[in-house]
Structure formats: C-alpha cells, structure tokens
Amino acid sequence: MTPLQQSYEHKAAAIIKALGKGKINGYYVKDREEAVKLAHTLIADGSVITWGGSVTLDEVGIKESLSTRDVTVIDRSTAKDGAQKMAMYRQAFSADVYLTSTNAITMDGKLVNIDGNGNRVAAMIFGPERVIVFAGMNKVVVNETEAVSRVKNIASPANTNRLDLKTPCSVTGFCGDCHSADCICCHTTVTRHSRMPDRIHVILVGESLGY
Secondary structure (H helix, E strand, O other): OOHHHHHHHHHHHHHHHHHHHOOOEEEEEOOHHHHHHHHHHOOOOOOEEEEOOOHHHHHHOHHHHHHHOOOEEOOHHHOOOHHHHHHHHHHHHHOOEEEEEOOEEEOOOOEEEEEOOOHHHHHHHOOOOEEEEEEEHHHEEOOHHHHHHHHHHHHHHHHHHHOOOOOHHHHHOOOOOOOOOOOOOOEEEEEOOOOOOOOEEEEEEOOOOOO
C-alpha cells in the first residue's frame, strides 16, 4: 500500500463515520472495479435506474455494466429532442435507483453540489428510492467553504469546457460569479442528513475520478 493509499483509507474511515451520523451509508473501495461490484449489490433485479450527468460515472463504467442486469434504464442520451429529455428528467423522480457523483464531500460527511438545471441535485434530495453516489478521493475537502470553492474553481470550469459552454470560467479557469446564459452554478445544495435510512449510499473510491 502506498502512502497516498494509506491517507485515503484514513480519510475515508473518518468520512464514513460522519456520514453514518447523518443516516447516510458510506463505503470505501480501492478502485473503480470494486466500486462497480459494490454498486451492483445495492441494485435489485427489476429496478428502474437512471443517472445524473457525471464524468465519474463514465470513468467507473457503471452504466455499461447495467447491460448484464435485469433492469430498466432511463437514459436521457437517447432522447430524440428537448421535450423527451425533459420528460426523462421528470421520470427520474420515480426511479428505483439514481446514480450520481458529488462535486465535493467534506470530512464531516456533507455532500456539496452545484448544478445548472437542478435535475441532478433535485433527484439526490427527493424522489428515487435509492441514491448511489460514486466519489473519487480527489473530491474530499475539509469543510463547506472549501467544497464550494472546489466546485466553482475546479469542477465548474472543467465542465463548461467539456460541455462547450460560454462562461467566464471557461476562459479563465476560475469562477466569475456570473449570470451568463450558460451558467451552471445555479443551485447549491448541501446534504448532511437523510431522513430515510438506507436511501443514500456513498461509495468512496481510492482513485482520482471526475472533476
């Protein structure tokens, strides 16, 4: 085990304990392959599954792995037009399982997210019976202040470039606190507690994943 891996394990243990206080289930795995295997143990056959936009999900390969399962997938990338995509956004609230990542996670067990449309954070908060969150250890921060800074100055600039959006941060690499038409920092949420035990499952992965 490398020194970095040791550090990840120590941090993950503290975060998992903090998540538990908020009735959120936490797990630590060493790599993306183990993360996918664990996620499948949390998904029942016959489930309706969908997901929020996430580079992390693409990197771990969870979406592709669902082809081997007896599940129904709502995949908005198959939408023929904007109206159908919006309908799929709304269908997500009645899904059995919602897959997502988080923009940042604090050492005291808070999931901090900033969204553009709001569909991702809305589904994390309410609707789907189960939410499975994949998070690389690169997204761990000390507190909420650091989390928001991380999202605005690391995740958001990278995402605007990925999505070819025209915002100040897409040019400078740093948040301009903009109100541009393409702004993706419209809704900020902090999840610190789940009223429904066993609804939110956070899989911490000992790798750098996503932005």
